[in-house]
Amino acid sequence: MKDTEGYVTADGRQIGGVLMEMQNITLRFGGVVAINNISFDIREGEIRAIIGPNGAGKSSMLNIISGFYTPSEGQLIYKGSPRPQMKPYEVARMGVARTFQNIALFEGMTVLDNVMTGRLTHMKSGILSQAVWWGKARDEELANREVVEKVIDFLEIQNIRKTPVGRLPYGLKKRVELARALAAEPSLLLLDEPMAGMNVEEKEDMSRFILDVNDEFGTTIALIEHDMGVVMDLSDRVVVMDYGKKIGDGTPDEVRNNQDVIDAYLGVAH
Amino acid sequence: MSTSLKGAEGLRSIPDLLRRNKQAFGSAPAYREKEFGIWQTWSWSETADEIEAVALGLLEFGVNEGDFIAVIGRNRPQLYGAMVAAQMVGAIPVPLYQDAVAEEMAYVLDHCGARFVFAEDQEQVDKVIDIQDRLPGFERMIYLDPRGLRKYDHSALNKYDDVVASGRAARGTLGAELERRIAALDYDTTCVMLYTSGTTGKPKGVVLSNRNIIETAKASSEFDGLRQTDSVLAYLPMAWVGDFIFSIGQAYWTGFCVNCPESADTMMTDLREIAPSYYFAPPRVFENQLTQIMIRMEDAGPFKRRMFKYFMDHARKVGPKILDGESVGLMDRLKYALGEFMVYGPLKNALGFSNVRVGYTAGEAIGPEIFDFYRSLGINLKQLYGQTEASVFITQQPDGEVRSDTVGVPSPGVEIRINENGEVFYRSAGVFVEYYKNAESTADTKDAEGWVATGDAGFIEEDTGHLRIIDRAKDVGKMASGALFAPKYVENKLKFYPNILEAVVFGAGQDRCCAFINIDLTAVGNWAERNNIAYASYQELAGHPKVLDMIQSHVEEVNASVAQDDMLSACQVHRFLVLHKELDADDGELTRTRKVRRKIIGEKFEDLVNALYGGADSIYTETEVTYEDGRKGKITATLSIRDATVVPVEIKPLEAAE
Known part of the structure; x- marks a missing residue:
């Protein structure tokens, strides 16, 4: 699995070398083993799904990648070198952005301001010069605003640019969260249940945006999702987890025909 | 007549007008479009340069004189430019309704035999790709927004920016040919072909010449005193004749600025930001806006509600009179001025009507209450009656003679008669050349003397000379x-x-x-x-x-x-x-x-x-x-x-x- 050659997907996209590799990750909370010795990799340019029944440890896995949890054992190799223990904001600076299962936006702020917060990791001027808003701080904000506007245009949310997030319906809030993550211009984008609670039309829109992001910016995407139809359509490779263990890994077709996966989802007679 | 062959003031075509505008007011804004949250501006000289580059790019693709070039998308400066570029190389632009499904497009594209298509984005490109097997004449498509199109087969697909760049580079080799093509355009060359929406049967391609468009634009601009400093918001479908007259005909004749919204959803915000001085909307838009206002007022506090009601009652009483220049008592005028400060001004600002000098509504009858509401606020809203076949204008209301139940007096240069069944006929410089590939329908609609049947039943009021429309003649x-x-x-x-x-x-x-x-x-x-x-x-x-x-x-x-x-x-x-x-x-x-x-x-x-x-x-x-x-x-x-x-x-x- 150490190759850097990559592979070509069914629809003809070239997938690059390994971007992030999880090596024998184990995560314990006291006596509870949330993740038990899991290894897999995420390659540059691919859409990688993590699926599994409730409590399988998917969100914990995402939290390890984003630096919110530190694994009890094992290590992460990111862009070729082992990643030391880091704070989440440090991980964000290294190009990992995420959205949350339960929307975590600033409800009282406008869409534009929320998306601007996604650029925080790219701002260098201090709090004082930002308050004076002159010279460097101003130029920096203008440059960042340009990036944000491109994201707003890309996700087609121009009409709600100045609307407070609290007034938006759920489906749009999800899109704003994606916008904020994209504004950080991540090399790895983590999506925690991007379609949860959406109706069919909203799911179709969101799927299209995920594919477009991957296509236009070449962003690598790791996502957790419960809707099997969506997962099988969107992703290039799928990791299946159950009770903290990895029980399957491969293309959607391989995973679909994997007996362990079928058992985990449909249950087995004991 | 020698003057009519040369065209009004020696200007025979839209590309001629473009060159005049570049010289006369090159640095004034021609187009604005909101993109990335900011209004981007193209001056007349920038517009002229870009359009010439597109035209040269079209020559590189081997566009012949008389080819049809379809344009599909929402109102965008580049698409307006594409239509003029097509005219420059002697081709005929055919704007299509961008919300039409692929099947409807297939009919129109096949009927005119379009060789080239300008498409706004992936959605439109996909529709044309779906039907291209059935279009023997179709060769190549040029798209504006590259999003999602990276992996498409580009053997018959080009990006707009690439066409502009290669057109600029080809000026040396093809410049002379472009000049020859522009010089070959005369007053009777086809300016545009527009498909009627077709309440019955298949759409018909209405061929309009430079004469039709320029004469109509000139007459109607003079009627309302439109100026170079005016501005309009272009948000109605590009395939509709009204948009062509406002955003190309009148805009190129007077040189005013055409503003394109950021997206269909942001139209109301953009309208408020631009505050156009010349505005057109079908009654439906005015109805929706009024409904919105009334709903918002229902939700407002009791003080605001009472203030709104008090001043609106006053406005209904004296507003239209003030607008028509009739005499109104001093007290009433003072009260109206106070209302302007407290209610009307802020309301007009919120609606984007602060600067409207001339506003039109047409296409359907407008409710008298709705009409009076806007007029009482001091907005000069008028009605006009028109058709694609007439290059829009048949009748319109002059300032000071505005009523909700008539559609006005004949526009300058238009003759009107009513036949014995009550159907309205007209004759003017704007009367269309023919229905494309449909001599039978042409003969049914337009007689040898140039009189055109409107299909509407109506009568002329004896005392005012205003036309009143009752209904479609065939529906009566x-x-x-x-x-x-x-x-x-x-x-x-x-x-x-x-x-x-x-x-x-x-x-x-x-x-x-x-x-x-x-x-x-x-x-x-x-x-x-x-x-x-x-x-x-x-x-x-x-x-x-x-x-x-x-x-x-x-x-x-x-x-x-x-x-x-x-x-x-x-x-x-x-x-x-x-x-x-x-x-x-x-x-x-x-x-x-x-x-x-x-x-x-x-x-x-x-x-x-x-x-x-x-x-x-x-x-x-x-x-x-x-x-x-x-x-x-x-x-x-x-x-x-x-x-x-x-x-x-x-x-x-x-x-x-x-």
Whole structure:
């Protein structure tokens, strides 16, 4: 699995070398083993799904990648070198952005301001010069605003640019969260249940945006999702987890025909 | 006449006008478009340079004189430019409705045999790719927005920016050829071909010459004193003749600035930011805005509500008089000035009408209350009557002679006559050349002397000289009793209620009239919220007994008003039902310009029509619907049918009119 050659997907996209590799990750909370010795990799340019029944440890896995949890054992190799223990904001600076299962936006702020917060990791001027808003701080904000506007245009949310997030319906809030993550211009984008609670039309829109992001910016995407139809359509490779263990890994077709996966989802007679 | 061959003031074509504008006011803004949250501006000289580059790019692709080039997308400066670039190389631009489904596009693209297509984005590109196998003449497509198109086969697909760049580079080799092509354009060269939306049958390609467009633009600009410093918001479909006249004809003639919204959803915000001085909207837009205002005022605090009501009452009393320059007492004027400060000014600002000097509405009748509302605020809203075949203008209202029930006096250079059946005919410099590849229809519509049948029935008021339109001539019919039947007349009265979005009245050849009604979801939804009426869907709201009660009261009020009219008193609505779905252009029930297709609706909902004329209280029905992506689904409903009270009148058989 150490190759850097990559592979070509069914629809003809070239997938690059390994971007992030999880090596024998184990995560314990006291006596509870949330993740038990899991290894897999995420390659540059691919859409990688993590699926599994409730409590399988998917969100914990995402939290390890984003630096919110530190694994009890094992290590992460990111862009070729082992990643030391880091704070989440440090991980964000290294190009990992995420959205949350339960929307975590600033409800009282406008869409534009929320998306601007996604650029925080790219701002260098201090709090004082930002308050004076002159010279460097101003130029920096203008440059960042340009990036944000491109994201707003890309996700087609121009009409709600100045609307407070609290007034938006759920489906749009999800899109704003994606916008904020994209504004950080991540090399790895983590999506925690991007379609949860959406109706069919909203799911179709969101799927299209995920594919477009991957296509236009070449962003690598790791996502957790419960809707099997969506997962099988969107992703290039799928990791299946159950009770903290990895029980399957491969293309959607391989995973679909994997007996362990079928058992985990449909249950087995004991 | 030698002058007419050379064209008005020696300008024979739109590309000529473009060059004049570049010289006369090169640094003034020609186009603005909001992109990435900022208004981007193209000056006339930048516009001219970019359009020439596109034209050179087209020459590189081997465009011949007389080729057709289709343009599909929403209002964008580049697409307007593409049309002028096509004219420069001697080709004929054909703008299409961007919300048309692929099937509709297939007919038009095949009919004109378009060799090239300008498409706005992936959505439009996909539609053309879907149907390209059936288009033998089609060769190449140029797209504006590259998003999602990276992996498409680019052997017959080009990015707009690339075309501009390679056009610029080819100026040395192809510049002379471009000059030759521009010089070859004369006053009778085709300027544009526009497809009529077709309330009946297949769309027809209306060929308009440079003469048609430039003469009309000149006359109408002078009529309203349009200036180079004016600005308009271009948001109506590019395939519609009105948009072509406003955003290209008049804009190039006077040199005013055309502003394109960021997206269809941001139109209202962009309107407010631009505050155009010249504005056009169909009655529907004014109705929606008024509905929005009224809903917002219902939700406002009691003080604001009372202030709004007080000053609006005053505005209704004196506003239109002030606008028409009639004498108004000093106290009333002072009170109006205070109202301007407290209510009218802020309201106009919120609507984006702060700077409107000339506003037009057309296409349908506008409700008198709606019309008066805007005029009382001091907005110079007027009506005009026009057609694609006339390059828009047939009649329009001069300042100071504005009324809600007429469509004005003949536009400059237009002659009007009414034939013995009441149908309106006109003749002008704007009269179209022909229907493309349809000599038969051309001959039916336009006679040897150049008179064109409008298909509308109307009459000229003797004392004012204003034209009044009653209905489509073919829709005006007779009832079984011999009384005059004019469905549009009744439908318009119904539609003036904010709660009613659309109405279709049946009754030709029958003993009484019946109606289908569509509720307005915004207005009725808000009413339901305030009255604690719970509903889960459009269908449930439309079938709610209290909604039916409300609609019934509207219908009965309309009946009382119709009964007042001697000629049309037989058109009172005896029975009605509220439809379970909104009438939609995607289902073929409306045209793309949102006019009711009476015959198709009558056939599609035949069971419902029969139920209206039968005695049943309710009817079960299944309806096929088309989703935006072209898939089909089915909805079922049981609709209740209501009887409305009618005012007894003496039915006069229609003899006098014959």
